[in-house]
Amino acid sequence: MEYYWKVIMDSYTGYWNYLVNEIAYPGWHNYFWWLVGLSVAVWLLEIIIPWRKGQSAFRKDFWLDAFYMFFNFFLFSVIGYNAISNVAVTAFNDFLALFGIENLVAIQIQSWPGWAKLLLMFVLADFIQWNVHRMLHRIPWMWEFHKVHHSVEEMGFAAHLRFHWMETIIYKSIQYIPLAMIGFGLQDFLLFTLFPWPSGI
Secondary structure, three states: OHHHHHHHHHHHHHHHHHHHHHHHOOOOOOOOHHHHHHHHHHHHHHHHHOOOOOOOOOOOOOOOOHHHHHHHHHHHHHHHHHHHHHHHHHHHHHHOOOOOOOOHHHHOOOOOOHHHHHHHHHHHHHHHHHHHHHHHHHOOHHHHHHHOOOOOOOOOOOOOOOOOOOHHHHHHHHHHHHHOOOOOOHHHHHHHHHHHHHHHH
16 A cells, blocks of 8 residues: 555656646647647637627636636646556556566557557547546436536637536546556647547537
8 A cells, every 4th residue: 555655646746846847848748838828829719700799708607617627637637647547557557467467558559650559549538538428418426527517608718628526537537547557648648638539529
């Protein structure tokens, strides 16, 4: 147990430093500033060429959705995913080691061409996300969390990012942990987060 606690602490310590570095040093590979830049660009397009004529630039719950955007799609997704997946992968590999088995899948995928890895990640991640979304609508206890997402009264650039924090745990655990176990890392998931497929919207 002490070993797993160390994995958790190392993950959060390391990614606290990562968070500070992301904010302090903008760059082309910087998730935080990509999130800010894309969001501001889409918001400005909504103001310049609005689809909903007459809607205020700062619509109802604008700042609430901005909070959800940073919490769910930056703080929780990036930092929370790292710690959760590190523990899950460590526990999975320790379990296999009891039987003298190595996680061969994780080793093999690292030798794939970059395009093949990304294609597999996008297909698997989208398929998992689509099925989780179906469950959120069909399973009553999951709907209790998901209905926060459907509480938006005025649509805008960040409205679809409004999620209950527990829904984020369900989504990311079911989606990220299996993918992490077969060798996908944080940088791979940044691409999927920045360029979501239709079922993730």
